[in-house]
Amino acid sequence: MVELFELEPEEVTAEANLFEDLDLDSIDAVDLVVFLQNKTDTNFEAEMFKSVRTVQDVVDAVVKLEAESSEIA
Template sequence: MQTRDDIFETLRSALVELFEIEPERVTLEANLYQDLEIDSIDAVDLIDHIKRKTGKKIAAEEFKSVRTVNDVVDAVYRLVNSAA
């Protein structure tokens, strides 16, 4: 899971699997809260899923500014490509 496309596909699969969202609704522009109806509990589940997939913990503070699927892709991309 290194490229933005890989991250997007993994994220799309997670949203479909975890929250039963139709794959065609998951676009980079989709708003997590308004378009995909993700609530705060779902967001925690998504953060946990990302942690399991990447082996790295995403900071809750960083996730607070996330609004769209593209924002999540950017946050995960920074996380997996950081020199940690």
């Protein structure tokens, strides 16, 4: 996230709110989803990311998707 959104490393904490603390907007959110899809080779459903608000929420969503993906394989 530091490189993708040109943030300071100390700003990106687990409890940081993506929109309020990190000043991301809806286009940034789409960029983040696309970036994560490319990095994980997983297709994310938009529904899963509607409730994502913090950096920790992003981590939890990716971990959950990775776990579901490996169960299917």
